[in-house]
Amino acid sequence: MESTLQSTIESIGYNVYLQDSLNELANFVETGNYSKFFILTDEFTSVHCLPLVEEKFAGKTYDLIEINAGEENKNIDFCIGVWKMLIDFGADRRSLLINLGGGVITDLGGFAASTFKRGIDFVNVPTTLLSQVDASVGGKTGIDMDSIKNIIGTFTQPKAVFIDQAFLKTLPPREILSGLAEMLKHGLIVDAAYWEALKNSDLSIPSIELIGQSVVIKNRIVISDPTEKSHRKALNFGHTVGHAVETYSLDNDKDHLTHGEAIAIGMICESWLSVKKTGLSEAEVNDIVKVLTRLYPKYQLPESNFDAMIELMKKDKKNEGNTINCTLLKSIGTYAINQICTEDELRESLKYYASL
Template sequence: MESIKSQSYEVHLGELAEAALRQHIAKKNYSKVFLLVDENTKMHCLPVFKKILDHPIDSIFEIQSGEENKHIQTCLEIWEKLSGHDGDRKSLLINLGGGVITDLGGFVASTFKRGIDFINIPTTLLSMVDASIGGKTGVDLGALKNQIGVINQPQMVLVFTEFLKTLDPRQVVSGYAEMLKHGLIKDAPYWDELKTQGNFTDAKSIQRSIALKNDVVLQDPTEQGLRKILNFGHTLGHAIESYCLENPNKKTLLHGEAIAAGMILEGYLSHELKGLSRLSVQEIKETFSQHFEPVELDDDDIKAILKLLKYDKKNSHGDINFVLLQSIGDAVTDVKVPGELFYKAFAYYKE
């Protein structure tokens, strides 16, 4: 399967990924090779990865899985371990895991000794098609998503679809949400294909999603304009995710579960403000409702979620900026939403 070339690195899949990793390690002559895992990837993915790498690993650092561990204290622990194990500027950090591992590991590598090389090996569908691509690294600030971080590119991203067999179905479906988003913002035929497709974990679909995101990132690497379309569903979705993360009475949501809710809500806003057809709004709602349970939200929950919008990274000069759809496959950025429409959107979501 053909590799995908980004700015300064490539995304390799399958056998090409294995060959690329071995060639890179042999060529670069790293002083140390470190590996970052969580308890799940240590158990399910590490044995397979050791055979693929075929090179000694100097130290393996383990963190706890889950968004609640994606914070600066975890970074501090890894920085101290890197230092304690004689890491230097010629060291390599390999991030083997989902979006928390690749986001946090990339940030740790980008800031240790003012930057060491890192390689992302995503093990969840979400991280394969989204989190590990595009150079965004960082951590949360309390429950607020991705407030601290830098854009810095990995040496390469390696995708091995066999790791998907280690996931529970809920994790797989979480990644499906981001794949559907790629169709909604940029590729209507892909949306049509994905929403009716029984198997979305095949290498062809994964490669297509990666290529769609990569094409956007190449045109706007630092998110000055076009790249913002990748945030469709994320303004309200991140607020919902953050709210449920910090509220002990709410079920903690996976990223894709929160973004699915966000896309239904922002689909409704698209109809009200950008002319997205009512038929398309209903199609979006029905598609996500087939795969994701509705998030139970009362009026107090909604008020608290809307207060969190002020922390969204796309905001500028006090304005909350949304990505909305003019039609399926055609997104626009920097749309300001009147406050009363939020409540109408949540009312539609709960219907």
């Protein structure tokens, strides 16, 4: 693991800025040949984060599009709202959409931009840890439908991504933990040293160096396979079970799980499956479980709900035909894609989590 900070990471045709990022954004806006600017936010980022951006905008005019915060709003209705605002504000093909917020904003805004007039430019200014380490690179845009996450979307790269650690100070601890799950995953799938470094760090607000490491790891994977034909599936570790748990919680819990909390559960279940199927050692699964159960609160997963979760896993867009597909671990730092798991195996893995 390298521990020095790169100030800029090159992704697929664009840069991710890690240092002095809001000045870089101001510079991008100033020098890009755009006719109009739009900022997409939610009611929280418009209070906590927009002022930091506005400070740098110094006189540039822009139109603000504000939507309600929350994963439950990452849907076609809000997307239609964004499209109609762009129409009403007279957006043309040389307009720029600036997505300022968490994954809901960058995913939905990216999708809206990638389909408006068959594609206008957009940049992402991710303001949550999760969106900084996960949604900022990879070119996935999307919205949810019928309780299926990201079922509608495109592969479209932003023109730039600006990551500023200052935004994280406005986040509640649960939101930090949500992003942390993806960072831990990056270590587990390809970088054992990074996993060790995370275990031994103060993670209340991760350093920009650790954040940068995560972006570098994810970036390396998506560059090798932009449209998820093979390597990129590494990033799905924890997500087959995790997405199902997340959707289930979203539909059933008043105070529902965050993405990271659900993925932490998914990683525990899929680590257990990895012992059964791909050779992860008992010592490693114990290490993973110890770290994840220390960081994340236990979620009640009664056996009577397992069937509903299995049904959700069957609808996962990663499946082909009628099988359920997982990415598992061979060891900490090595992954195995396309592992077909039976319903019984998945049920057992949920039982394992429930028994902890």
